[in-house]
Structure formats: C-alpha cells, structure tokens
Amino acid sequence: MENKKSIPPIEVVEKMSREERQKYLDGRLKDLVAYACERAPATKARFDKAGISPSAVSGIKDLENLPILRKDELIELYKANPPFGGLVTVPMSDLKRVYVSPGPIYDPHHESETFWRRQVQLVKAVGFRKGDVVVNTWMYNLVPAGLMIDETLIRAGVTVIPMGVGNTELQVEVLVKLKATGFYGTTSFFMNIINKAEEMGYDVRKDFNLRLAIIGGEMGGGPIRQLVEEKYGIATGDAYGTADVGMIAYDCSAKNGMHISEDVIVEIISYETGKQVGPGEVGEVVVTPIDETYPLIRFGTGDLAGWIDEPCPCGRTALRITRLMGRVGDAVRTRGMFIHPRQLQPALAEFSQIAQYQAVVTRPGHRDELTLKVELKSEEGVDKEKLTEQLIKAVTGAVRIKLDRVEFVAKGVIPELHKLIIDERVY
Numbered sequence: 001m002e003n004k005k006s007i008p009p010i011e012v013v014e015k016m017s018r019e020e021r022q023k024y025l026d027g028r029l030k031d032l033v034a035y036a037c038e039r040a041p042a043t044k045a046r047f048d049k050a051g052i053s054p055s056a057v058s059g060i061k062d063l064e065n066l067p068i069l070r071k072d073e074l075i076e077l078y079k080a081n082p083p084f085g086g087l088v089t090v091p092m093s094d095l096k097r098v099y100v101s102p103g104p105i106y107d108p109h110h111e112s113e114t115f116w117r118r119q120v121q122l123v124k125a126v127g128f129r130k131g132d133v134v135v136n137t138w139m140y141n142l143v144p145a146g147l148m149i150d151e152t153l154i155r156a157g158v159t160v161i162p163m164g165v166g167n168t169e170l171q172v173e174v175l176v177k178l179k180a181t182g183f184y185g186t187t188s189f190f191m192n193i194i195n196k197a198e199e200m201g202y203d204v205r206k207d208f209n210l211r212l213a214i215i216g217g218e219m220g221g222g223p224i225r226q227l228v229e230e231k232y233g234i235a236t237g238d239a240y241g242t243a244d245v246g247m248i249a250y251d252c253s254a255k256n257g258m259h260i261s262e263d264v265i266v267e268i269i270s271y272e273t274g275k276q277v278g279p280g281e282v283g284e285v286v287v288t289p290i291d292e293t294y295p296l297i298r299f300g301t302g303d304l305a306g307w308i309d310e311p312c313p314c315g316r317t318a319l320r321i322t323r324l325m326g327r328v329g330d331a332v333r334t335r336g337m338f339i340h341p342r343q344l345q346p347a348l349a350e351f352s353q354i355a356q357y358q359a360v361v362t363r364p365g366h367r368d369e370l371t372l373k374v375e376l377k378s379e380e381g382v383d384k385e386k387l388t389e390q391l392i393k394a395v396t397g398a399v400r401i402k403l404d405r406v407e408f409v410a411k412g413v414i415p416e417l418h419k420l421i422i423d424e425r426v427y
C-alpha cells in the first residue's frame with residue numbers, strides 16, 4: 001500500500017493507548033477499503049450494492065452500514081468468478097501458494113507484510129521464541145493451517161518439526177528424541193499423543209521436554225488444558241483464527257480472555273439488532289483483517305463472544321474478547337427473540353438434581369411453544385411440581401420468553417451429545 005512508511009512497528013502498536021489504537025485502526029481501515037475497492041471487484045460490488053462510497057468509510061463505526069460477508073456468500077463469489085471470486089488484489093503469479101479449503105475456497109498464500117507480522121506477533125505473545133523446537137501437527141496439505149503456522153513459527157525464529165496429523169507413535173518418538181519444547185495442534189490430538197506416550201511406557205513429565213503447547217481449535221477445551229498444566233506441568237496457550245482470515249485473537253499469560261491480534265479489526269455484532277455491541281453483551285465476531293492482498297472486509301465468523309473491558313494484568317493494551325461462547329447457528333429465534341444456549345446454561349447450572357436437559361421449540365398452532373425436556377439424576381425425593389415451577393421461573397428469566405412447560409423424560413430420551421435448543425417447528 002502506498003503509505004507503508006507511516007505504519008508503526010508492531011512493538012509500538014502493541015503498547016498503544018485505546019485512543020491511539022482506535023485512531024490507528026480507523027486510518028488503516030480507511031486505506032484498506034480504498035485499496036480493496038480499487039483492486040478487488042467483488043469488494044467494490046459489495047459497497048456498490050450497499051450504496052456506500054468507499055470514501056465514506058472513515059472508521060470502524062462506519063462498517064456497520066456494510067452487510068456482513070457470510071461464508072456461504074464467500075463460496076458463491078468463488079463459484080461465480082474463479083479462481084479467487086474477485087477478492088484477491090494481486091495476480092496469481094504474485095502468490096506463493098494457493099490453498100484448497102472446503103467450499104471450495106482458494107485461499108491465497110502471499111507476502112502481505114501486515115498479515116505475517118500479526119501472525120508472528122501472536123505466536124511470540126503466546127510464548128514461542130528463538131531456541132524453541134516446535135512440533136506442528138496441523139494438516140499440511142490442501143488447507144492453510146499447517147503451512148501457515150509453519151511459516152509463522154519460522155518467521156518467529158522457532159525451529160519447526162513439520163509432523164502434520166496422524167502417526168501418533170512417531171509423534172511421541174519425535175517429541176522425546178528431538179527434545180521438542182513446543183507443540184502446536186488441536187487439544188484432542190495432543191491428548192491422543194500424551195495417552196499414547198503413557199501407553200508406550202514414557203513418563204511425560206520426565207521424558208518429554210515440552211514447556212508450552214498451543215492447543216485449541218475446539219470448543220470446551222478448558223478442563224483439558226487445566227489437566228495438561230497440572231498433571232504434566234506443560235503450559236498451554238490458545239489461539240483463535242480461521243482459514244479465511246488467519247489469526248484473530250490469542251491467550252496471554254493472564255488467561256482471562258483473548259487479546260485481539262494487532263492489525264485485525266474485530267466488531268462484535270448483536271444478532272438481534274445487527275449493530276456493534278459494547279462490553280456486557282454477546283454477539284457474532286465479525287473480522288476485517290488488515291490484509292492488502294486478500295482484504296475480506298466484515299467477514300462473519302459465526303462465532304459468538306463478548307468484549308472484556310478491564311485492562312489486562314499482562315500489560316498489553318490490545319482489546320480482549322471472552323472465550324468463544326458458541327456458534328450463531330445455535331441460536332433459535334422464538335416469538336421474535338433469539339434464545340441461545342449461553343442463556344440457558346447459567347440458569348440451569350443451579351439445578352443439581354438435573355442430569356440433562358434440552359429446550360425444544362414447536363409450533364402447534366400459530367404460536368411458538370417452548371418446552372424444556374428434563375432428565376433427572378434420580379426421581380427420589382424430587383417434588384416435580386415444585387421443580388417445574390422453579391424451572392419456569394429460572395428459564396423465563398434467562399431467555400426473556402415464557403417457558404410453556406417442563407416435560408420430565410426417561411434416561412436416554414435426550415442423547416448424550418445434544419444441542420441444548422432444538423427447533424421442531426413445522427410451518
């Protein structure tokens with residue numbers, strides 16, 4: 001981009017005050033929008049369709065006027081205008097690799113300076129540094145994950161062992177023989193390796209040299225990470241990103257929410273109003289990475305999170321979001337209101353006599369009905385009438401829609417792995 005000289009080094013951006021950062025990101029966004037609309041016809045078409053002149057975007061607040069780019073629309077763009085859907089700003093010959101993600105979406109691997117500096121900043125912030133030997137178990141073929149993380153680690157000065165997925169036994173041997181200090185992969189695969197190592201007779205604490213594992217990519221890994229830290233003495237970090245935009249946010253040592261990566265603009269959008277929300281509300285994570293080669297403006301991740309307002313004890317000034325709280329698709333619109341698992345969970349957590357539950361939305365006539373199916377741990381000593389009353393009060397308060405009835409069901413009726421809210425309406 002033309003104003004490269006004016007971009008401050010990442011070390012400076014990391015310590016900016018909130019006001020400075022806002023100003024910096026607003027400026028970067030303005031340049032990015034102008035550049036993308038000039039070079040990426042699909043982006044220009046999105047602005048035209050919304051009736052917005054690119055020059056009318058002077059900051060993050062102005063993004064609200066542009067409809068969110070959804071994954072299925074992205075796929076449609078790729079189908080309609082191969083190879084890159086009119087979204088990439090450089091010719092094929094300027095790309096280093098092209099990844100084939102599901103869709104199919106052809107993700108470009110390129111040299112955009114701000115893209116790589118944010119990737120590197122993230123792995124350094126989580127804790128990898130020169131001298132580390134890191135086993136990377138993300139998939140190396142087709143999709144971006146493996147090679148993108150590989151290149152990021154190399155740029156951060158780390159020695160990489162490109163293991164990819166599978167070969168659990170070999171992974172154990174390599175971790176032991178090469179005295180790897182770091183691991184990067186999914187939580188479940190990391191646990192497979194740990195279990196295999198124990199099966200092979202290794203003592204993970206003594207025989208492994210691991211000090212840090214960046215494990216994540218899955219919901220609900222918290223208890224496992226705690227186990228890894230306490231039982232095996234290996235620090236863990238989490239990083240949040242998507243194949244489409246790369247890294248978005250990361251854990252710091254405070255482990256209380258994730259900092260937004262530098263050079264990434266995140267909005268959290270209310271699924272009720274479609275507007276940007278402030279702290280205390282939950283909404284969809286919508287991302288605009290400052291990436292001149294592949295500028296996806298307002299990409300909807302479908303993930304739900306909220307802002308954390310307090311300064312972080314680690315000293316970084318980058319804003320933080322909560323851990324991911326589910327997917328947008330998990331919310332069910334009922335009587336004009338969205339109800340989401342995150343609303344039900346805290347309300348029902350207090351009822352220790354309940355083994356499992358599931359909210360079901362039906363439409364027997366012209367009104368949506370909300371039923372809570374409940375499986376008790378034991379029927380003994382449970383006053384169902386009283387419990388029903390308490391549940392109706394708690395759920396109605398939590399979801400702001402009247403719970404019509406509670407239905408006690410036998411063991412097995414609600415499957416072990418189930419959605420907390422299901423939509424059984426027939427129109």
Ligand SMILES: [Zn+2]
Nearest residue numbers: 252254312314
């Ligand atoms: Zn922090």
